[in-house]
Amino acid sequence: MTNHKYFKTILLSAAIVTMGFCFTACDDDDPILPGTGIETAQWSAVNDADLKGQTLIYEFEAPASWTALSNEEWCEVLTPSGYQGKSSLRMKVEPNDGKLGRSAEVSVQIDGYxxxxxxxIRQGEGVVEKGEGxxxxxxxxxxxxxxxxxxxxENIPDIIxxxxxxxxxxxxxxxxxVAENDDANHDDGLWDNGERVSYYSNIQSNAPLSRATGESYNDAGLAIQATILGPNDDDPCGFTVxxxxxxxxxxxxxxxxxxxxxxxxxIAVTHDNYSQLGNSLLNGNVTVDLNSVKFNxxxxxxxxxxxxxxxxKSSYIDPAIYKSTVVTAANGKKIGYLLYMNFHMDYDSQLLQVFNxxxxxxxxxxxxxxxxNNxxxxxxxxxxxxxxAGQSHQGQTYLRTTYNSARTA
Known part of the structure; x- marks a missing residue:
């Protein structure tokens, strides 16, 4: 009797286990529904994010439980899962400090679909525009x-x-x-302790008026620079000669x-009229007050x-030599001063006269x-x-010129 009851218990347990396997098999046979399952959502196929970074929040209706995943670390999904019903998909987009636009794909998977x-999620399209243009x-x-x-x-055409x-x-x-290409332009710049302090190549706005030596002009005959005498917008504004x-x-x-x-x-010079007044001043036939400035x-x-x-306004020919003079210092030394505006062969004889x-x-x-000097x-x-240099350097190399490959050719 005891063995018979034990046998029945084993059979019952086996039946229960068999039924368990049956239930599992039935779940695997549930049909997978076509499509994504999402019919109502606030997002678009492509969604733009601010270059400075932001948190994006989109509402959608989920027919079942869901999970979300981003393929880029800079676009982090803050809500990686949710349940059936009204849901929120939240993403944190990091600032884009690079030169190029970028995009991330965020996948929302509904269970059973x-x-x-x-x-x-797009952050800039193509080259990121970071200026006013x-x-x-x-x-x-x-x-x-x-x-x-x-x-x-050589590699400028490849730079974005x-x-x-x-x-x-x-x-x-x-x-x-250019520097990113194996530090190709290492010699273009000032270095300190292994770091480039500045480039020698530079571009300037409001630079002194550029003239061609020996050419004839008809204007006031001066170069000016728009200047604010201080760090604030309401500090005195005008033109420095x-x-x-x-x-x-x-x-x-x-x-x-x-x-x-x-x-x-x-007419007082301001932020709004300095361009117009500056052109009038350069052209000539104007009245101005001349001021001196001291800083304390x-x-x-x-x-x-x-x-x-x-x-x-007057007609004149712009010379290469603006000024040459001899000054006697307190210790009796004679100091020669030459303001030389352009290397022009027509003025070489005058240059010789100055040095004589x-x-x-x-x-x-x-x-x-x-x-x-231009x-x-x-x-x-x-x-x-x-x-x-004088006679002591006679026969020595004064200049060695190097051009890029295109100009050399």
């Missing part, structure tokens, strides 16, 4: 110049560039792009380098130097002012180098 619902023409000009003339120009940036940042991304061309109406009117002009034709602990003090000066005068007056030290003829620069 054949296909996941895939939505795209005010300098696109200048940027294209910069790119053309760099592509043709930059010594390390954002033309919407301000002109200085646009040039910087070209230079940085960078230099005055010899023999012009501006020189005859007594305008000096360093003068600060706050009014043109009795960063605070500017403006003092009127000459009131109501008329600067006429320096020698005749016993000049011991020399200051050559090239701050506004370059010019290499042979003229060789003349200047020879005059400075």
């Amino acid at each position: 054949a296909e996941p619902c895939v939505l795209i 005010r300098f696109r023409d200048i940027n294209q000009w910069t790119l053309d110049i760099m592509s043709d003339y930059y010594l390390w120009n 560039l954002d033309h919407s940036l301000d002109y200085d940042l646009f040039l910087a991304q070209i230079l940085d792009g 960078m230099f005055v061309t010899p023999g012009t109406a501006a020189e005859e009117a007594g305008v000096h380098r360093g003068d600060f002009i706050t009014k043109v034709n009795n 602990n960063g605070v500017a003090t403006i003092t009127n130097r000459v009131p109501s000066v008329m600067i006429a 005068q320096f020698k005749a007056e016993g000049v011991e030290e020399l200051v050559i002012d090239l701050r506004y 370059g010019g003829h290499v042979l003229s620069s060789t003349v200047l180098g020879t005059l400075v």
